[in-house]
Amino acid sequence: MASLTYELTLAGLSVGSAAALTGVGLIVTYRATGVLNFAHGALAMVCAYALRQCVVGWGWPLWLGAAVTLVVLAPGLGVLLERCVFRPLAVLGGDPARTLVASIGVFVLLVGGAALVWGPGARDDAPRLVPDEPWVQLAVVLVLAAGVGTVLRPSGGRWWTPGRGTRFGIELRAVVDDRQLAVLGGIDADRVAAAGWAFGSFTAGLTGVLLAPYVRLDPYGLPLLVMEVVAVAVAARMRSLPVAVLVALGLGVAQSQLTRVHLSGRAAPLLEAAGTNLFVVALLVAALVLPGVGARDTSPRPAAGRGPAPRGARVAVGALFLLPLGFTGTDLHLAVRVPALGVVLLSLVVVTGRGGQISLGQAAYAGLGALFTALLAAGRFPGLPRVPELAALALAVLLVAPLGLLTGRPAIGRRGLALALATFAVGVGVSRFVFDQPYATDGLSLGRPAGFEGDRAYYVLELALLAAALLFTRALRAGRTGRALAALRDHEAGAAAAGVPVPSLKLLAFVCGAALAALGGGLLGMGLRAFDPGAYDPVRGLLWFAAVVVLGADSVLGALVAAALLVGLDAGTRGGVAAALVGVLAVCVGRFPGGPYEALRTAAARLRPRRAARLTPLGARVRARVHARVRPPRPPTPHRPAVAGVTGVTEMTAVPDAAAPRGAGGRARWARQRPARRPGRAGKPPARRGAAARPPRPGSAPVSGPGPHPVLAARGLRVRYGGFTALDGVGLDVAAGRVTAVVGPNGAGKSTLFHCLAGTLRPAGGRVLFDGWDVTRLPAHARTRLGIARTFQQLAVFPTLTVAENVRIGAEHGRIADPAAVERALRLFGLDGPVRTLPAAGLPTGTLRRVELARAFAGAPRVLLLDEPAAGLDTAEVAALARVLRALAADGTALLVVEHDLDLVAGLADVVHVMAAGRVVASGPPGGVLDAAGAREVRP
């Protein structure tokens, strides 16, 4: 027994060492470049194949093959990736979403390339580099971790003794924190990043050549095996090398020891599977339970195509899908996979393209759809009788849809890298604990529905279901829900501020995505007439995600083309071509973020002026006449009555609208009204579709006192960031019909206070009261629906939506859902000209500030919170802004303005609060307070 324990411990240390190496490599790359390298496992696989090729294929001595693989190839691949893929992205600003897609692209490219070069089959003759005992591997891991830890440490002693650290460690920290600033400071950021990539790749290569002899070497299995141990790096918070090494060794030994545990009872197979897949259990815990990694990912959304595809393309794709009806034999048999895969990829269009949520686990839902269909049709689904195939498919879709919460729930609190990891973990978990287990899939067969057994009939059925899926996707992309999803994708915080219920919308996207994936998976299974677990493994999930993103994540047509490409290329060429092609496109995706149609459109737009320049003078005159006939110039816009809710026009100031074409009536009128004060509006808030009539927290007591109480109030707010107190008992009132301003030097706590009031930050102490009701725990979107609207210091508009759609989102989700509010808001802010139909992307800052204000105004807020509204505006725009804000206040809206422009504050505010070091140090009318506090001191 003792000897068995010893043997198992040694085996566990071997596995743990390889896992520790992976952890060290992932952490080093992450710390050097800010990228969680999804391609780490694929690099390991390529190096393992390369060593085998040198030694087994070409007969080189082992030492020479190892030297070439580990000293030349592995670091060389790292440097190549840095130079060709990740450096251009870093120079463009290092958008985490693009970087993530690129690293998945590299994974897919290497996997496809390896399948192409060495064939998809598994090899069991990988050369053994070190003896079976784990001591050499362990020593290598410990020496590497210690060496790297010393080099990477930004300070040689404790963190508070700067200057004693290695120069490289300090440079590394600087590059990761802010690449551009580091470059300005004289640091060679490219060299630092290249060194990080070279070392990360070296560890990947070492992991691959050490692991390959113990597992089957194949292009799909080995990369996945390596990526399963990413939990080690996540548990170490992508920082601590000792923690990563200890966790890896501990898991390795525990997993090894658990192989001899045999249980009995119904849950025994699952528990035994968990014991032998401890790294996957750790991955699930690390990705779903521990706080998410990748805090720098602020706006991580995959690239989305904009606008519909050209009509010709739609017709061509329609014809492409009808073409197989004329096929026969194996061609038709192969073609039945295309519509099924098309439905699966449509699920990614819903989740990723429209909802902006990264989902690497769609293969799991597709597989569950196929598995449940098979179990139901075979009468093996627990508690349910046998049902016919078509009913089984429908039932499977209904059963899998709620399982979308497996990834939807984590998506509520996670974004970017953390969400990618969570969805990847779910995909791996379902694959390992369900698809790969005999208890779920043993002896399972899957037939086609009665009447659709033949390939042609089945293809027709698939086309009908694909059409239904297209209609469903279209319904989700249109109307109120479609706009809300687009807003969520474009700017999550902005969507919440506009009142969009972000958490439930995310759940909806994942549930609908799971249902569609299950439908497609079930169809795939019926098409193959079998449940094939390999058809739904997590590598497919990565491939499908990359394919949809590169062909325009929000493009239905892109998804259909991707399905045809993936099936067609794999059938017509050597295995791996489709993956390699998708990989190449994915690593380039950062260069054309809007998708292929956007790239084509941009190219066409570039060509257009040249064609115009070639017109003869006569041609130009003819064209001008035709244009004049088709589109006569609009007469100057007459003076319009005041907007409803803002009365008494007394002033009209025209500010040129930078986005509107000259002479086309596109002159902004956003500051023309100076309405008279409307009395008697400071009472109860009008109910928002019955919601506001209900207090947010029925149990909380209203704060009431003598005299008119403020609409919004802060009471003793306290916020701490770690050991630093950002707010220390701050209290203030925001009253109806008044402009309340908060000023103070940088770091005074103004933004923190603003976030507490808006609901994007929960204070550690104190309360936020709305109309006397405690709303401290209410999320941002719920506050907006009560009537607390906000704008952002950094613009938060939805770039893929038009100006009018941006404003409509505010009207649809605000305090009062009033369709007429859109036109009112557009008119008030001078956006009712041609600019209303333009996408917000690319409009000037001044126009976008108006869009944001109009969106907030369209929801009929009772309180408007404005975070540095004058930032980026010119003098005329600031003056116009001041007039509009005064008009809104005069109409009874309570305004809180956090602003650095003291001239604006002096001319606008009724009450000014001066903050310093997390406290309100002075309050009163602007003149007195600003003079007393010293305008120079509060000016940044």
Ligand SMILES: Nc1ncnc2c1ncn2[C@@H]1O[C@H](COP(=O)(O)OP(=O)(O)OP(=O)(O)O)[C@@H](O)[C@H]1O
């Ligand atoms: N997420 C955070 N983690 C740690 N410290 C933070 C965080 N956010 C803000 N701080 C710190 O809290 C303090 C108050 O920050 P805040 O942004 O509220 O100040 P501010 O008055 O709005 O400054 P500015 O005018 O520059 O925006 C600052 O010292 C800032 O460095």
